[in-house]
Amino acid sequence: MTTRIVELRQGILKKNDELARGLRGRYTAAGVLVLNLVSSPGTGKTAFLERTLRELLARGFRAAALVGDLETDNDARRLAASGAPVRQINTHGICHLDAEMIDRHLAGWEGVELGGLDYLFIENVGNLVCPSSYDLGEKIRVALLSVTEGEDKPLKYPTLFNSADAAVITKIDIAEPCGFDRELALRNINEIRPGIRIFETSAKTGVGMGEWLAYLAEERSLRG
Amino acid sequence: MTTRIVELRQGILKKNDELARGLRGRYTAAGVLVLNLVSSPGTGKTAFLERTLRELLARGFRAAALVGDLETDNDARRLAASGAPVRQINTHGICHLDAEMIDRHLAGWEGVELGGLDYLFIENVGNLVCPSSYDLGEKIRVALLSVTEGEDKPLKYPTLFNSADAAVITKIDIAEPCGFDRELALRNINEIRPGIRIFETSAKTGVGMGEWLAYLAEERSLRG
Numbered sequence: 001m002t003t004r005i006v007e008l009r010q011g012i013l014k015k016n017d018e019l020a021r022g023l024r025g026r027y028t029a030a031g032v033l034v035l036n037l038v039s040s041p042g043t044g045k046t047a048f049l050e051r052t053l054r055e056l057l058a059r060g061f062r063a064a065a066l067v068g069d070l071e072t073d074n075d076a077r078r079l080a081a082s083g084a085p086v087r088q089i090n091t092h093g094i095c096h097l098d099a100e101m102i103d104r105h106l107a108g109w110e111g112v113e114l115g116g117l118d119y120l121f122i123e124n125v126g127n128l129v130c131p132s133s134y135d136l137g138e139k140i141r142v143a144l145l146s147v148t149e150g151e152d153k154p155l156k157y158p159t160l161f162n163s164a165d166a167a168v169i170t171k172i173d174i175a176e177p178c179g180f181d182r183e184l185a186l187r188n189i190n191e192i193r194p195g196i197r198i199f200e201t202s203a204k205t206g207v208g209m210g211e212w213l214a215y216l217a218e219e220r221s222l223r224g
Numbered sequence: 225m226t227t228r229i230v231e232l233r234q235g236i237l238k239k240n241d242e243l244a245r246g247l248r249g250r251y252t253a254a255g256v257l258v259l260n261l262v263s264s265p266g267t268g269k270t271a272f273l274e275r276t277l278r279e280l281l282a283r284g285f286r287a288a289a290l291v292g293d294l295e296t297d298n299d300a301r302r303l304a305a306s307g308a309p310v311r312q313i314n315t316h317g318i319c320h321l322d323a324e325m326i327d328r329h330l331a332g333w334e335g336v337e338l339g340g341l342d343y344l345f346i347e348n349v350g351n352l353v354c355p356s357s358y359d360l361g362e363k364i365r366v367a368l369l370s371v372t373e374g375e376d377k378p379l380k381y382p383t384l385f386n387s388a389d390a391a392v393i394t395k396i397d398i399a400e401p402c403g404f405d406r407e408l409a410l411r412n413i414n415e416i417r418p419g420i421r422i423f424e425t426s427a428k429t430g431v432g433m434g435e436w437l438a439y440l441a442e443e444r445s446l447r448g
Contacts, residue, residue: 008232040265041352041381042373070353072379093383095319095353128265129294129319129351148372148395149266155296157265159317171372177401
C-alpha cells in the first residue's frame with residue numbers, strides 16, 4: 001500500500017506544481033507580488049497580516065488577502081477590518097492550501113483583479129508541516145515563528161524553513177516573559193536556511209514593521 | 225482523482241483503526257493508562273509532559289513516553305531528563321503518528337514492557353489537524369492549547385477538540401502579558417466539546433499540576 005500512497009502523493013504534488021506554475025505566470029504578468037504566509041496555529045499570522053495590510057493601504061498601495069482556514073471565517077473578518085479586500089478559503093478539514101484552491105478563489109473574487117493589486121497575501125492554514133509541500137505560485141514564502149514557540153522550531157520543521165524566502169519572528173513584545181533566547185533562534189533559522197532575511201516584529205507595538213514594509217517595497221520593485 | 229484519494233484515505237484510516245483496536249486491547253490487558261497528547265507546535269507539550277513524568281515518578285508511579293517528531297530527537301532528550309524511559313519516533317516528514325508506528329516502537333523498546341507501566345504518554349507531532357484522524361488506541365486524548373495561541377483555536381480546529389477527552393491550557397504563568405481571555409477560551413472549548421475536563425496549568429510554576437495528577441490517578445483507578 002505504501003507504494004500506491006507515494007505514487008498518488010507524487011501525482012497530486014505534480015499536478016499542484018503545474019497549476020502553481022500557471023499561477024506564477026499570471027502573477028508576474030499582472031505585476032502583483034504574491035506572498036504565502038506559513039506558521040503554526042497561534043503564531044500571530046493574522047495580527048501580523050492585518051497590520052501589514054493596514055500600513056500598506058495607508059501608504060497608498062493596493063493589497064488584498066486570501067485566508068485559509070479549516071473552519072470559521074474569524075480570520076477573514078479580522079483581516080477585513082484593515083480595509084483591504086479579503087476572501088476566505090474554507091478547506092473543510094484539509095490541512096493546507098493548494099494551487100487549485102487559490103485558482104478557484106481568485107476566479108470568483110468580486111471586485112478584485114490581479115492586475116489591480118500591488119500585493120496579494122495568502123495566509124495558509126495554521127500548520128508547520130503540510131503547507132510546505134504545496135507551491136501556490138508565490139514569489140515569497142514567509143515562515144513565521146513566535147517568541148512563545150520554542151527556539152528549536154526551525155530544526156524540528158526543516159522543510160518549511162528550508163523552503164522559505166523570509167522568516168518573521170512575531171510577538172517580540174512578550175519575548176522577555178516568554179524567556180525567548182533570541183541568539184539561539186537566529187542561529188537555528190540560519191542553520192536551516194543560511195542567509196535568509198529575518199524580521200523581528202510585534203504587530204502590537206509596531207516594532208520591526210518598518211523594516212518589513214521596506215523589504216516588501218524592495219521585492220516588489222525587483223519584479224521590474 | 226478525488227474519488228481515488230478519498231477511497232485510499234478511507235482505506236488507510238480503516239487499517240489504522242484496526243491496528244488501534246489491537247493496541248487498545250493490549251493496553252487494557254497490561255493495565256496501563258495510555259494518553260495521546262496533541263497540540264500545535266510550540267504549545268509546550270514537552271515541558272508539560274516532562275513535569276508530569278517527573279511528578280509521577282516522584283509519587284512512585286511507573287511512567288514512560290513515546291515522542292513523535294518529524295526530525296531531531298530534541299524532545300526525547302528533554303523528556304529523558306525526567307528519569308522516565310523515553311523513545312523517539314522519528315516520522316521523517318509525516319505529519320502525525322499512526323498506530324503502526326506505535327506498535328513498531330513498542331515492540332523494540334529495550335527494558336520497557338507495557339505490563340510494567342502505570343502510564344504511557346504519547347507525545348504526537350506538533351500539528352492541530354492531521355493527528356486528529358489517527359486513533360493510537362489511547363484511552364485519553366488530550367488537546368493542549370497555550371495562552372499565547374488565541375482563544376479561538378477550538379473553533380478553528382474542531383476535529384481535535386471534538387475528539388479530545390481532556391483539554392489542557394498551558395503557560396498560564398504568562399496569561400497576563402499575552403492578554404489571554406480566559407472566559408472566552410473556556411467558552412470556546414465548551415462550545416466544541418461540552419463538559420470536557422479542562423486543566424489550567426503552568427509547567428514552569430507548577431500551577432494546576434496537582435489537579436491534573438489527581439485526574440490521571442482517578443482515570444487509572446477507573447480502569448479497574
